[in-house]
Amino acid sequence: MVDANIQTSKELVKIEINKMEINKKIYRIIKRIIDIIGALVGCIILLPLTVCMWVANIIAKDNGPVFYVQKRIGKNGKVFKMYKFRSMVVNADKKLKRYLLDNPEANEEFKTYRKLKDDPRITKVGKFIRKTSLDEFPQFINVLKGEMSLVGPRPYLPREKRAMKKAYKEIIKIKPGLTGPWQVNGRSEISLEDRMNMDIEYIKNESALTDLKFLLKTVLKIFKNDEGAI
Numbered sequence: 001m002v003d004a005n006i007q008t009s010k011e012l013v014k015i016e017i018n019k020m021e022i023n024k025k026i027y028r029i030i031k032r033i034i035d036i037i038g039a040l041v042g043c044i045i046l047l048p049l050t051v052c053m054w055v056a057n058i059i060a061k062d063n064g065p066v067f068y069v070q071k072r073i074g075k076n077g078k079v080f081k082m083y084k085f086r087s088m089v090v091n092a093d094k095k096l097k098r099y100l101l102d103n104p105e106a107n108e109e110f111k112t113y114r115k116l117k118d119d120p121r122i123t124k125v126g127k128f129i130r131k132t133s134l135d136e137f138p139q140f141i142n143v144l145k146g147e148m149s150l151v152g153p154r155p156y157l158p159r160e161k162r163a164m165k166k167a168y169k170e171i172i173k174i175k176p177g178l179t180g181p182w183q184v185n186g187r188s189e190i191s192l193e194d195r196m197n198m199d200i201e202y203i204k205n206e207s208a209l210t211d212l213k214f215l216l217k218t219v220l221k222i223f224k225n226d227e228g229a230i
Helices: 002-059 092-102 104-113 124-131 139-145 158-164 167-171 192-204 208-223
Strands: 067-073 079-085 149-151 177-179
Touching (some): 002 149, 002 208, 092 104, 158 167, 158 192
Parallel strands (some): 149 177
16 A cells, blocks of 8 residues: 555656646747747847947947947857947957956956946947947847847856856756846846846746746836846
């Protein structure tokens, strides 16, 4: 009788695990369909927006490229090229190294948050598109290509891999997102460690309802003119 009960319990556990796996697969399929629809709409809007950005840069006498391409860490650790509207001066990474060497306080801030609140590299047009989150619009291309999702952990830089430590293996289990927990919780004031903890928590509780919540929060932040909404 005891052996029979143990066997029944094992079978129930297997059934429950199978249900969870099926639900996860269904969620992934639905999420991808929503990603494609959202990305198509985003890419349609991106076309006239790109023209506007090009004209704005000409007016601001900024002769640099409209787009900025940066390598980021994707699902399973695969590095991909992420697209953005350029919001910084040309050769921004080189200028950052020089600026951090000359400014110890800014260097400490960057080590903690991986960002600078008052970044001297941001252009006039860049300040506006960052405040309205328009700089992130080209990432709808990444979503359409399947490199990103609408919702997920924001993609980390390859140079941040070492700092991510054990969290790296957890975070690369899913696709990075156009928006996610870091964006809707005030990313400029969140340390790298707290950001990783939020991303891991999202991955553990990933669901359609959670995704919808983050999408709605992102939209509200954009309409409130909250810088860094996505």
